[in-house]
Amino acid sequence: MYFPKLKEDFLDLISFIKKPNDVQIKISNKEKFLFIFNLxxxxxxxxxxxxxxxxxxxxxxxxxxxxxxxxxxxLLDTLFLAVLIAPLIEECIFRYSLRYxxxxxxxxxxxxxNRIFPFLVYAFSTIxxxxxxxxxxxxxxxxxxxSPLILISQLSGGLILSYIRVRLNLYYSFLYHAIxxxxxxxxxxxxxxxxxxxxx
Numbered sequence: 477m478y479f480p481k482l483k484e485d486f487l488d489l490i491s492f493i494k495k496p497n498d499v500q501i502k503i504s505n506k507e508k509f510l511f512i513f514n515l516x517x518x519x520x521x522x523x524x525x526x527x528x529x530x531x532x533x534x535x536x537x538x539x540x541x542x543x544x545x546x547x548x549x550x551l552l553d554t555l556f557l558a559v560l561i562a563p564l565i566e567e568c569i570f571r572y573s574l575r576y577x578x579x580x581x582x583x584x585x586x587x588x589x590n591r592i593f594p595f596l597v598y599a600f601s602t603i604x605x606x607x608x609x610x611x612x613x614x615x616x617x618x619x620x621x622x623s624p625l626i627l628i629s630q631l632s633g634g635l636i637l638s639y640i641r642v643r644l645n646l647y648y649s650f651l652y653h654a655i656x657x658x659x660x661x662x663x664x665x666x667x668x669x670x671x672x673x674x675x676x
Contacts, residue, residue, distance in 0.1 A: 485514040492635075492643075497594075500644070511648075519636055519656070538622055542611055543610065571637060575645075601631065601637075606623065606627060607630075637652060
């Protein structure tokens, strides 16, 4: 199956991760949705190849029991919190400031901004990833030692969301974040529950 611009978007993403730059692209709405779709394909493939095996291996050494905070929520509550509220808050906190705008221009020029911008992307993506340690119930030293492996999905996801925020805008990083949470918080668990009820 051929996905238009998939290779081009993948190579630009890799280039951004290697050296983040504050460059927005001007494309049509249709191309923006294709862009989002391609990145979903890329991140799902990355999860299948790296994230799930890494989490499986880490789970052999430490308990990866998730927090009980979401256990008693209804489907509607989960949709509201995980798919709408969490992405909205997290995008505003971790991605809003990843574009040069008038507020910044009063105390930093564009040249200095371009120099510090990669560090901002890496810092916000790292903090975003490690905030998700709260998703797990484990306080062992080994758990914290393995946390970069356990949180590989959130750490890589932070970079992808930063990339979308910069290349498009905050609305599309929120949209992508919401779709991702919908897939992995509701759709995939529901499919597993339907086909493998004994797992849950």
